[in-house]
Amino acid sequence: MAGAVSRALACWTLVAGSLFGQSFYLSNDAVPRKETVQLTIDPARETFEGTVSIDVELKTAASIIWLNAKNLTVGSAAIAQGNTSHPARVIPGSDERIGIDARIDGRQTLAGPVTIRIAYQGRLDEKSLVGPYRRKVEGEWYAYTTFTPIDARRAFPCFDEPRFKAPWDISIRVKREHKAFSNGREISETEEPNGWKLVTFATTEPLPAELVAFAVGPFDVYDGGEAGHGTPVRVITAKGHAAEGHAAAQATAAILRPLEAYTGIPYAFGKLDHLALPEGAFGAVENPGLITYRVRNLLMPPNQEAAARTRALRALQAHEIGHQWFGNLVTQATWDDVWLSEGFATWISAKMMDQEQPPERAHLAAIAARERIMAVDSPARARPVRVAVNSRVTARDVYNRVVYDKGAAILLMLEGWLGEDSFRDGLRGYLNEHRFGNAATDDLAAALRAASGTDPARVLNNFLNTTGVPELRGQLLCDRDAAPRLRVTKSSPGSVPVCWRADRVASSCTVLEGPSTEIALPTGTACPAWFYLNSGGTGYYRTRWTQAPMQALSELSGAERLTLVYDLRAGKNASAQAALARLASDADPEISTAARDALR
Numbered sequence: 001m002a003g004a005v006s007r008a009l010a011c012w013t014l015v016a017g018s019l020f021g022q023s024f025y026l027s028n029d030a031v032p033r034k035e036t037v038q039l040t041i042d043p044a045r046e047t048f049e050g051t052v053s054i055d056v057e058l059k060t061a062a063s064i065i066w067l068n069a070k071n072l073t074v075g076s077a078a079i080a081q082g083n084t085s086h087p088a089r090v091i092p093g094s095d096e097r098i099g100i101d102a103r104i105d106g107r108q109t110l111a112g113p114v115t116i117r118i119a120y121q122g123r124l125d126e127k128s129l130v131g132p133y134r135r136k137v138e139g140e141w142y143a144y145t146t147f148t149p150i151d152a153r154r155a156f157p158c159f160d161e162p163r164f165k166a167p168w169d170i171s172i173r174v175k176r177e178h179k180a181f182s183n184g185r186e187i188s189e190t191e192e193p194n195g196w197k198l199v200t201f202a203t204t205e206p207l208p209a210e211l212v213a214f215a216v217g218p219f220d221v222y223d224g225g226e227a228g229h230g231t232p233v234r235v236i237t238a239k240g241h242a243a244e245g246h247a248a249a250q251a252t253a254a255i256l257r258p259l260e261a262y263t264g265i266p267y268a269f270g271k272l273d274h275l276a277l278p279e280g281a282f283g284a285v286e287n288p289g290l291i292t293y294r295v296r297n298l299l300m301p302p303n304q305e306a307a308a309r310t311r312a313l314r315a316l317q318a319h320e321i322g323h324q325w326f327g328n329l330v331t332q333a334t335w336d337d338v339w340l341s342e343g344f345a346t347w348i349s350a351k352m353m354d355q356e357q358p359p360e361r362a363h364l365a366a367i368a369a370r371e372r373i374m375a376v377d378s379p380a381r382a383r384p385v386r387v388a389v390n391s392r393v394t395a396r397d398v399y400n401r402v403v404y405d406k407g408a409a410i411l412l413m414l415e416g417w418l419g420e421d422s423f424r425d426g427l428r429g430y431l432n433e434h435r436f437g438n439a440a441t442d443d444l445a446a447a448l449r450a451a452s453g454t455d456p457a458r459v460l461n462n463f464l465n466t467t468g469v470p471e472l473r474g475q476l477l478c479d480r481d482a483a484p485r486l487r488v489t490k491s492s493p494g495s496v497p498v499c500w501r502a503d504r505v506a507s508s509c510t511v512l513e514g515p516s517t518e519i520a521l522p523t524g525t526a527c528p529a530w531f532y533l534n535s536g537g538t539g540y541y542r543t544r545w546t547q548a549p550m551q552a553l554s555e556l557s558g559a560e561r562l563t564l565v566y567d568l569r570a571g572k573n574a575s576a577q578a579a580l581a582r583l584a585s586d587a588d589p590e591i592s593t594a595a596r597d598a599l600r
């Protein structure tokens with residue numbers, strides 16, 4: 001196998017010229033239609049063998065097909081069209097990719113459907129937490145994977161970008177005493193010579209490479225029965241720990257059905273396994289059908305299932321299972337739009353957890369999380385939600401906290417502004433239209449516009465592409481000879497949706513474009529005793545209060561009172577102190593604690 005590599009290296013000078021300036025992204029001209037992977041894995045060994053067979057559509061005649069591969073030693077490659085197969089030279093690219101020479105006899109180029117076959121060897125790293133890796137747990141070796149965002153290429157040559165979604169046929173040859181898991185359910189297990197067996201998994205739905213996962217080792221399985229619309233649930237643990245999976249299975253039983261009810265779409269990936277990793281690069285990764293978690297986030301001995309711990313487990317699962325719709329069923333086309341995955345999973349987890357609470361506590365957790373991200377959301381301290389990814393270095397920042405928490409806060413704002421039902425209908429339209437495909441922020445905006453009649457594109461672009469928290473001020477104008485008006489001014493450019501209400505005036509929303517707007521109150525309204533500039537508490541902005549709205553306190557919802565506490569804390573003055581002193585004895589412990597903290 002090493003020989004093939006040195007042969008490939010001989011071609012280096014031939015292609016080196018085209019290599020410089022090679023983009024981080026693959027071309028649009030070669031699109032994978034199906035990837036078949038067969039691996040041979042013994043976790044006790046630091047290498048593994050693989051063969052891939054990738055059906056590719058060449059949209060234009062190609063002389064070289066580039067695909068991603070990292071730290072793989074290629075043994076042989078071939079390219080086939082119809083019934084004719086030819087050996088293919090492997091052309092070294094950067095350390096992120098290889099090229100397959102698609103010319104026959106060094107001359108004729110190919111177009112249309114072709115199949116690339118590559119046999120290779122890869123590494124099961126003992127120290128790394130990304131790509132395929134191995135760890136010893138209580139004296140036994142196990143193999144695991146973490147591919148997001150760009151490390152599937154360490155396990156198999158592939159088109160490792162989220163826009164390339166294709167079905168995967170995966171089979172793994174393992175020792176007879178081991179178990180193997182992947183995204184699809186196991187469909188067969190065939191005995192092979194010398195103590196091996198071949199485990200074959202069902203073809204997956206179309207998935208990007210980064211969401212493929214597998215695991216091999218002497219695992220134990222906690223059978224969690226069925227959840228939601230009849231999805232089998234299991235918890236996969238290191239040997240001897242199956243009983244610790246009980247709480248995780250219970251959490252899925254509680255969370256899956258409400259997610260299916262909200263999205264209107266049954267869980268789409270057949271089976272749902274939760275796998276415990278001894279260590280993980282992330283707290284959890286949402287691979288369809290095989291979600292992975294750091295062990296302490298997933299397992300707990302049955303005698304330690306305290307309410308706070310099982311609630312945290314449900315919140316984490318609501319995030320990861322939420323991804324099965326937002327990220328997995330519909331995948332962002334590019335990593336700049338990863339908020340369509342992480343912002344949504346964060347937002348929907350908070351929404352699902354709110355359903356366990358009395359209605360007056362709705363949004364309190366989301367507003368507290370929003371406050372934490374607002375505290376750092378300035379050009380000096382944070383990046384925008386959407387930024388371009390164009391290298392392995394910038395890919396490290398794909399999962400920046402801003403993407404999760406500001407992304408979720410923007411969704412909370414859109415839901416408050418467009419209305420809960422219109423927002424849900426828009427999301428259902430978005431999920432159905434792009435089911436098993438890709439989407440961009442513009443696709444979300446279009447679906448929300450279709451459902452609500454309001455175009456959120458300008459608002460979305462303003463909040464996603466810039467840093468900073470807009471500041472609003474309000475003033476009631478009650479002249480003797482004119483109808484009362486509310487004047488609202490804002491500190492920064494860009495579209496900001498503001499929902500407001502006042503004494504005996506129901507909530508309504510308007511989008512502030514310029515620095516100042518005057519809103520006429522409904523005809524016949526007397527000058528109100530108070531107004532409030534963030535009805536529902538869902539807006540991503542601060543209200544600067546010259547005079548705290550003391551008379552409003554008894555009328556405001558929990559979400560509005562908590563938002564008020566944070567706004568008063570940010571713009572301290574004498575009237576803010578008096579209002580905070582009253583809010584410090586609020587009946588809701590979250591609000592009273594926040595007010596007491598603000599007074600310190």
Ligand SMILES: [Zn+2]
Nearest residue numbers: 319323342345
């Ligand atoms: Zn996530």
